[in-house]
Amino acid sequence: MIRRSGAAAALSAAAIAILAAACSAPGSSSGGSGGSGSGGSTGAASGPIKIAVVDAQSGSSSDLGQFEWRGVKLAVDQVNKAGGIDGRKIQLTLFDDQGDPTVGTELARKIASEGFTAMLGTAESSVTLAMAPILQAEHIPNITSGQSTKLLKLGSPYLFLNGPTGLTYDSTLAKYLVQTKGYKKFALLTNNDSYGAGEDSAFTSSLKSLGITPVAAEVVPADQTNMTPQLNTIRSRNPQVLFIGAEEAQSGLTVKQARSLGMTAVIAEGAPAGTPLFLSTAGVANADGTIVSSPYLGNGVDAASKAFAAAYTAAYGTAPELHGAKAYDGAEVMISALKACHACTGLALASAVRAVHRTGLLGTFAYDSQGVGIFSTSIGIIKNGTIEPVSS
Amino acid sequence: MQSFFQTLVSGLSFGAVYSLIALGFSLVYRTMGLVNFAHGAVLMTGAYLASTFYLSARLPFAVAVPAAVLATGVVGLLIERVLRPLESKDVDLMLIGTIGAGTVLEAVAILIWTSSGRGVPSPVRAAPLDVGGVRIPVYNLVVIAVAAVTMVLLTLFLQRTKRGAAMQAVAMDPEAATAVGIHVGRSNAVAFAIGAGLAALAGSLASPMLFVSPTMGDSLGIQGFAAAILGGFGSIPGAIVGGLGIGVIGSFAAQWFQGYSDLVTFVVFTVLVMVRPTGVFGEKTVNRA
CATH class of the missing domain: 3.40.50.2300 (Response regulator)
Incomplete structure (x- = not known):
């Protein structure tokens, strides 16, 4: 019993020493x-x-x-x-x-x-x-x-x-869609990670500042691959624009599944929509017509x-x-x-x-x-x- | 009501895929008493092979999928051959071996196809069917039909063929099966190969609906595993019912609980398993584990 206690004490001391070493200012x-x-x-x-x-x-x-x-x-x-x-x-x-x-x-x-x-x-x-x-x-x-x-x-x-910031991407996008294109019925599909939550908040507030309330705002888990249940809800509200706030692969997948359900709403998104991964996941035909807000529109601009x-x-x-x-x-x-x-x-x-x-x-x-x-x-x-x- | 049926259709489409995955889990378990934790990685391998045959080798999808199923079946045989020496020692060692095999398959997939995933275009370009306002993607119907035919063929194989009967006998009593001249090792190998083929079929069919990546087997594997348990681990009809059940529960949970859908799905799953621990079709013949 004593030997076991001694061993435990030695182990504890070693553990504390290791912890202390690990916690000591690593940047020093x-x-x-x-x-x-x-x-x-x-x-x-x-x-x-x-x-x-x-x-x-x-x-x-x-x-x-x-x-x-x-x-x-x-x-x-x-x-x-x-x-x-x-x-x-x-x-x-x-x-x-x-x-x-x-x-x-x-x-x-x-x-x-x-x-x-x-x-x-x-x-x-x-x-x-x-x-x-x-x-x-x-x-x-x-x-x-x-x-x-x-x-x-x-x-x-x-x-x-x-x-x-996402707010800049989304306010520019919202202004274009509402003021230039005249769209009024918006639906949002965002994921629940930091990026998606930020996009949800930024685009919703941008629309609000323009006097628009989305007809649907659906959230999916960041690792969800089947977005059709949420897309079904969105489709039933018949939006003119579907704004997506998710990373590249999930965004592409959402577009693909939306089109497979026969949805014809204009797709609008920030930076992820301009990437090769988005295009390969969505498919070139499905991605056609997607409106993108980006500070870098291509390699031949200037x-x-x-x-x-x-x-x-x-x-x-x-x-x-x-x-x-x-x-x-x-x-x-x-x-x-x-x-x-x-x-x-x-x-x-x-x-x-x-x-x-x-x-x-x-x-x-x-x-x-x-x-x-x-x-x-x-x-x-x-x-x-x-x-x-x-x-x- | 339209929304209800739309969600149901979506749940059944993915449920058909989960059923195929669950069938692979159950077939190996009922034959060997082993939970194959490499199943998700095998599924991913099959999906990559099918997408490579389809996109790179330009084979028709209807040819690419069977080719991937056969090739992945060979992968299953290799895994069983590597793990076979462990069976006589301890089934737990074999179980750990399947985890290792899954890790190796993921690493090999990254080496061959890189860690970047790939989108697979739908092989069916037709517009979705409109049934009373419910939009049904034609490809989803193809998935459900292929899954249904596969399940029927598997059931016939197990019930009507000599090899299938031998596998059933090994599942019930391996010693007695050996005594009457059935080669247990061969039965195990066949079970592993068919299980791998089913995983490849599920992965191949899911790829145009999802996204092929080295980690795609993780979430699909968990859903398929949950489906197998819900239906009754080791039970063939149970795998089918469990798969469809998980698909439909997940689909309605996604619609009603949005970002919390995974949480709700697995809470419902846990409650169901607590109420009926052996699943819907609790399999009494499996006792080798």
């Missing part, structure tokens, strides 16, 4: 880019500047993660090829968050403990929402591709968006997007889309900030990001106090599998 270890006190360093460190890229590389969101990684890598390869920042190269490390917030929190601690200067990603608001408090506590600036307005409510001075598309295609053998462009812009913002503050870290780097004013692929970045730098989108329509800007 100095990596390639130096320490990370709340004031930040001003770039005296040497060696490569370590930047973590966190995006899903497996699971249903892996397409997004791959687009993001390619966009970031292209920007960093370009700056490294040009000599780096103050003679230091940027070293990217890719982490797979599997689109899972729990994995994201584990990665946030890992990034902090391994001394990364900054983080780019994730592609999903729900994962960023889980990681942001840890990154804030560890003073690691993060430029995310998430667009949920919930990100702004965190109030983290270290968190920045590389595109507009000289900058043409140059980006050429470089991206040369590097990866495939054409870029919105997510690659967003990630490229986010990386460019981070690079501009690092250049401006001579590879500083912590709050100094966050302040440098906030001070960046540059014109990118998505528009001109000018960050506000909430970490939003882009405030407009454009409206496009899908025709034969590609997005074309609408004439008005």
